[in-house]
Amino acid sequence: MTARDPASLDLRHLDVTVEQQQRLHDIELHVLPGELIFIVGRQDSGKSSLLRAIAGLDPIAGGEIWIDEQEITRMKPAKRKIAMLSQSAPLWPHLDVGRNIAFALRGRGLRKAEVRSRTERELSTVGLAEFIKHLPAQLNASQQQHVALARTLCADSRVMLLDEPFSAQDPILHERLLQGLKRRLQHASITTLLTSEDPQEALRFADRIAVLHEGELLQIGSPQELYDKPAHRHVAEYFGNVNVIDGEIEIVGDQPLFHADNGIVIPVFEQAVKRARTGSAMFRPHDLRLVESGDEPFGDRIRLIGRVEHNEFRGNSIRYGVAVSGDTLWVDLPRKHDTLELEIGDSVVLGLDPAHVHILER
Amino acid sequence: MKRQQATSSTRALALMLVVLVGLLVGLPVLLLLITLSPGDSAAWVERHRLLLDGGLQQSWLYTLTVALAACVIASLVAIPAAFVAVRGDPLIRRTLITFGILPLAMPAFATAGLARDYFGGDGITAWAAMLPGPISPQDIMLTLVYAWHFLPLILLSLIAGLSRIDRKLSESAANLGASGFLILRRITLPLVTPSFILGAGLMMLKIIEDVGTPLILGVDHMLAPQILLQLSETSLADHLLANQLLLLLLMAVLITVFAWPALLPNGDNAEPADTCRWPRHPLTFTLAFGLTVSVSALVIAPYAWLLNKVRDANIDWPTLASSFGPEISLNGTLIAALGSGTMLALLGGLAITSMHQHGWQNRLARFTVAAIFALPGVMLAIAYQNLQTWIGDVAVFAWIALVFTVALKHLSLVPHLFANRPVGKPADLAYKLGWIAYTARLWLPAHAATIFGLLILGFTAMLLELSAALVLITQAPPPLAMALFQELQSPGGPIAGTTLTLWLVVAILIGLGGTLASLRPSAQPRTHQTKKRATDKPAAAENPS
Structure with missing residues (x-):
C-alpha cells in the first residue's frame, strides 16, 4: 500500500430509514482527507447504520454523500470504492483464507504470483501466514477478524469504514492492534471512519470523535474538546464520570454567575453562556481537590464543604462520593502512600477551579 | 440455531438415533444383501452376463435420463422462484413455501392422472411428433409430470439454502468492488449448491423409486415398475431382479459415502440469516408476483382437478360415512398414518437434536440421515418383505413395515425443512427450571410448530405412499393410496367421493402445516430478560447527577 492523495468525505443532512424506522437524522459530517474519525455512541445509537449508509448498503432517505468532488449518494456499493469491514467480520465460508484475501485483489491485472505474494504478505502482517489454506471455520473469532481486516486493507480504497474491527480481541491485543492500524492508515493516507463503544480508546487514538445518540450526531470535535467542553450532557457522561449541577445563569455586570439549585454560586468564564438563562454546571471528578488545612484560604478556588458518603478503590486513585448541599459530588483523589485515606463520615473541604467548570446549556 | 456443546444426554440421543436406524434399516438391508448374494460360481457368471444385458442397461439409462431431464426442467422454474421467495416480498415467500408443501401431500400419480386427462389426447402427441429421435409422447409427458410434481422439492430446498x-x-x-454477477457466481451459487444437490438428489431418487406415475401414463420401462413386476412374477433369487436391486444398493452406498458431507452441510448451522432483500420496485414485484402465481397454479392444479372429480361423482353426502366400503382399509391407513407421523416426529427430533451438537455425534447423525436419504423406498420395502421370510408370517408385519418405510424415507427431509426453525434457549432461565417445567414451559411451546409439522408430514406421507404399499401390502384390503391409484387407472372414470373427502382433509392439514412452516419463530422465547432488554435505555451508570 503506498501513500497517495487522500480523499475527503462529506455527509450532508443525511437521513436513513430502514424498514420504516428512522435510524439516522440530519447527519452533517465533514471528514478531512486522511483523517481517522471515531464514531462513538451506545448500542443502537446508529453507528453501524451510518457506516452502512455510507457504504451504500442501506437506502438513503434524504441528504447527500460526497467523496472529494463526486456525489456517490445513489451509487451502487461496488462502484463507491469504499471498503467496509462489518462488525461480525464475515469471511466466505467456502473459500480458504488465502482465497478470501485474494478476492479483494482481483480485477487489478495482477498475475497469480503477485496475488499470492501479496496475500502471503497481508497474512504475515496479521501473523496468520500458516493459515493460508485453512477454512474460516477452522479459525477462532479473533483470527477471523484479523483475516477480515487484512482482506479489507487489501482493497486499496481511499475511504475505509471499520465497524468495531477488534471487538473479538482481548483488551491488551486490542490496543496494540489499534496502534498498528492507525500507523498503517496514516502511512497509506486512508480516510477512515471507525466505530467503537469504548470512549477511552476513542480519546487515545482518534483525530476527531463524532458522538451519536439515538440516530443524531450530538457533537464532533477533537478528543480534548469533547472531554473538556461537551456540548451535550450525553456527550459529557459518555466520556466518563461527571458531576452535573442544575441551576440558572445570572449576568452580574459583565460577569455571568451560575446559581446552582442547591445554593452554590460559580463564576462562569465561558463567554458563550451569556445568552443562556438556565443550564447545568459540569466538571469532572478530578477537577475537585481536597483543601488541606495549610492551603491558602481562597486563591481562585470555590470552596465546598461536605461529608464523605462513599469510597471506591480505583488503583492509582480513590473515588469519593461527597455530600455537598444535598447533592453527591464525585471526587477523584490520587492515592498517596504517605497520607491517610478518608473514611466514610469524614468532613472535607473541596476546592474547585471555576475555569474547569463547563456550562451545559438547556 | 448455533451448534451447542454436546452433553452426555445429547450424545445418548445421537447413539439412540444410530441404533434405531441400524436396527430398522441396516439390519433388513444386510439380510437382503445376504439373500441377494449369488450362491455359487455359476450364479456369478449368470449375474455378470445379465449385467451386460441390453434390457437392464436400457432401463437404467431411460430412468436416469427421465429423472435428469425432469430435474433440469424443474430447476429452470425452481431457481428463479427460490430467489424471488427469499429476496422478494415476505408475502411471496410465505405463499411459495405454503403452496410448495402442497405436492408433498399429493402422490405424483395424481398429477399424472390430471396430465393424462388434459394433455393425453392429440395435443401432446402432435407436439411430440415434431421432436427428433425416438422420443415418444409418453416420455415427454412422464418427464413433464415429474418436473411439475417434484418441483417443490428443489424449490423448498433452495429456499432453505438461500x-x-x-x-x-x-x-x-x-464493498470490495464485486459486481452482482460476480457475487452470484463466486459467493451465492457455491453456498447454495449443497441445498440444490439435496433437492435435486431427492427428486431424482423419488423419480427412480416411483411406480404409480409411469403406470398411469402407460410407460413400462422405468426401473421401479419393472422391479415390481418382476417381484410379483419371480423371487429375489431371480438373477435379473437381484442385479437390479444390487445396483440400486450400490448407488445408495456411493451416494452416501461420497455425497454425505455435501448433502446436509447447513442442517447443523440453521440460524436464520439476515437475508438480502431486493428493493421494492414495481417491475420486480410484478415479475415476482407472476412467477409466484404460476408456481402456485402448478401445485394447486392436481387438487383442483380432484375437487372437480368430487363434484362430478355425485356423492350422496348423507350416506357418506357408511360408504367407506371394505375395498379400502381406511382404519388401517389412518392408524398407519398416525404411527408414521409419530415415528417421524420421534426420529426427526433425534436427528435435529443430534445435528446441532459439536463433534462425532453430529457427523454420525448426518451420515445416518444421508444413508437413509440415498436408499430408495422401494428398496427398503423389499428389504422388509425379505425380513418377513426370516421372522415368519406375522399378520400385521406388512403394515408395520409400511409405517417404518414411510417414516424413515422422509427422515432425510427433516433437517432441511424443519431444522431452520430456530429455537433459542435462554440458558440461565433453563438452568433454574426443573426438566419437567423446562419441557412444558419452554421446550414444547418453542418446538410445537416443528413437532406439528413432522406429524403432518409423516401422516400425509403414509396416506399417499404407493410404491412401498405395492410391495408390502399384497392382500386386500389395500391402503388408501392404492385405492386412489386403482381408481385413477381407468381414464376419465369418476373418483369415489369417500376417498376424495379424505384428500380434502389432507389438503386442509397441509395448508395449515405449510402456513406453520412458513412462520419464523423468534430466535429466543420471550422472557422477562428479553422484555427488559427491549425497553432498556442507555443508563448513566455511576453518575450521581
Missing part, C-alpha cells in the same frame, strides 16, 4: 446465506457475505463482496 435463507441461510447471511446478507453480510454478499455485502462484504460488494
Whole structure:
C-alpha cells in the first residue's frame, strides 16, 4: 500500500430509514482527507447504520454523500470504492483464507504470483501466514477478524469504514492492534471512519470523535474538546464520570454567575453562556481537590464543604462520593502512600477551579 | 440455531438415533444383501452376463435420463422462484413455501392422472411428433409430470439454502468492488449448491423409486415398475431382479459415502440469516408476483382437478360415512398414518437434536440421515418383505413395515425443512427450571410448530405412499393410496367421493402445516430478560447527577 492523495468525505443532512424506522437524522459530517474519525455512541445509537449508509448498503432517505468532488449518494456499493469491514467480520465460508484475501485483489491485472505474494504478505502482517489454506471455520473469532481486516486493507480504497474491527480481541491485543492500524492508515493516507463503544480508546487514538445518540450526531470535535467542553450532557457522561449541577445563569455586570439549585454560586468564564438563562454546571471528578488545612484560604478556588458518603478503590486513585448541599459530588483523589485515606463520615473541604467548570446549556 | 456443546444426554440421543436406524434399516438391508448374494460360481457368471444385458442397461439409462431431464426442467422454474421467495416480498415467500408443501401431500400419480386427462389426447402427441429421435409422447409427458410434481422439492430446498446465506457475505463482496454477477457466481451459487444437490438428489431418487406415475401414463420401462413386476412374477433369487436391486444398493452406498458431507452441510448451522432483500420496485414485484402465481397454479392444479372429480361423482353426502366400503382399509391407513407421523416426529427430533451438537455425534447423525436419504423406498420395502421370510408370517408385519418405510424415507427431509426453525434457549432461565417445567414451559411451546409439522408430514406421507404399499401390502384390503391409484387407472372414470373427502382433509392439514412452516419463530422465547432488554435505555451508570 503506498501513500497517495487522500480523499475527503462529506455527509450532508443525511437521513436513513430502514424498514420504516428512522435510524439516522440530519447527519452533517465533514471528514478531512486522511483523517481517522471515531464514531462513538451506545448500542443502537446508529453507528453501524451510518457506516452502512455510507457504504451504500442501506437506502438513503434524504441528504447527500460526497467523496472529494463526486456525489456517490445513489451509487451502487461496488462502484463507491469504499471498503467496509462489518462488525461480525464475515469471511466466505467456502473459500480458504488465502482465497478470501485474494478476492479483494482481483480485477487489478495482477498475475497469480503477485496475488499470492501479496496475500502471503497481508497474512504475515496479521501473523496468520500458516493459515493460508485453512477454512474460516477452522479459525477462532479473533483470527477471523484479523483475516477480515487484512482482506479489507487489501482493497486499496481511499475511504475505509471499520465497524468495531477488534471487538473479538482481548483488551491488551486490542490496543496494540489499534496502534498498528492507525500507523498503517496514516502511512497509506486512508480516510477512515471507525466505530467503537469504548470512549477511552476513542480519546487515545482518534483525530476527531463524532458522538451519536439515538440516530443524531450530538457533537464532533477533537478528543480534548469533547472531554473538556461537551456540548451535550450525553456527550459529557459518555466520556466518563461527571458531576452535573442544575441551576440558572445570572449576568452580574459583565460577569455571568451560575446559581446552582442547591445554593452554590460559580463564576462562569465561558463567554458563550451569556445568552443562556438556565443550564447545568459540569466538571469532572478530578477537577475537585481536597483543601488541606495549610492551603491558602481562597486563591481562585470555590470552596465546598461536605461529608464523605462513599469510597471506591480505583488503583492509582480513590473515588469519593461527597455530600455537598444535598447533592453527591464525585471526587477523584490520587492515592498517596504517605497520607491517610478518608473514611466514610469524614468532613472535607473541596476546592474547585471555576475555569474547569463547563456550562451545559438547556 | 448455533451448534451447542454436546452433553452426555445429547450424545445418548445421537447413539439412540444410530441404533434405531441400524436396527430398522441396516439390519433388513444386510439380510437382503445376504439373500441377494449369488450362491455359487455359476450364479456369478449368470449375474455378470445379465449385467451386460441390453434390457437392464436400457432401463437404467431411460430412468436416469427421465429423472435428469425432469430435474433440469424443474430447476429452470425452481431457481428463479427460490430467489424471488427469499429476496422478494415476505408475502411471496410465505405463499411459495405454503403452496410448495402442497405436492408433498399429493402422490405424483395424481398429477399424472390430471396430465393424462388434459394433455393425453392429440395435443401432446402432435407436439411430440415434431421432436427428433425416438422420443415418444409418453416420455415427454412422464418427464413433464415429474418436473411439475417434484418441483417443490428443489424449490423448498433452495429456499432453505438461500435463507441461510447471511446478507453480510454478499455485502462484504460488494464493498470490495464485486459486481452482482460476480457475487452470484463466486459467493451465492457455491453456498447454495449443497441445498440444490439435496433437492435435486431427492427428486431424482423419488423419480427412480416411483411406480404409480409411469403406470398411469402407460410407460413400462422405468426401473421401479419393472422391479415390481418382476417381484410379483419371480423371487429375489431371480438373477435379473437381484442385479437390479444390487445396483440400486450400490448407488445408495456411493451416494452416501461420497455425497454425505455435501448433502446436509447447513442442517447443523440453521440460524436464520439476515437475508438480502431486493428493493421494492414495481417491475420486480410484478415479475415476482407472476412467477409466484404460476408456481402456485402448478401445485394447486392436481387438487383442483380432484375437487372437480368430487363434484362430478355425485356423492350422496348423507350416506357418506357408511360408504367407506371394505375395498379400502381406511382404519388401517389412518392408524398407519398416525404411527408414521409419530415415528417421524420421534426420529426427526433425534436427528435435529443430534445435528446441532459439536463433534462425532453430529457427523454420525448426518451420515445416518444421508444413508437413509440415498436408499430408495422401494428398496427398503423389499428389504422388509425379505425380513418377513426370516421372522415368519406375522399378520400385521406388512403394515408395520409400511409405517417404518414411510417414516424413515422422509427422515432425510427433516433437517432441511424443519431444522431452520430456530429455537433459542435462554440458558440461565433453563438452568433454574426443573426438566419437567423446562419441557412444558419452554421446550414444547418453542418446538410445537416443528413437532406439528413432522406429524403432518409423516401422516400425509403414509396416506399417499404407493410404491412401498405395492410391495408390502399384497392382500386386500389395500391402503388408501392404492385405492386412489386403482381408481385413477381407468381414464376419465369418476373418483369415489369417500376417498376424495379424505384428500380434502389432507389438503386442509397441509395448508395449515405449510402456513406453520412458513412462520419464523423468534430466535429466543420471550422472557422477562428479553422484555427488559427491549425497553432498556442507555443508563448513566455511576453518575450521581
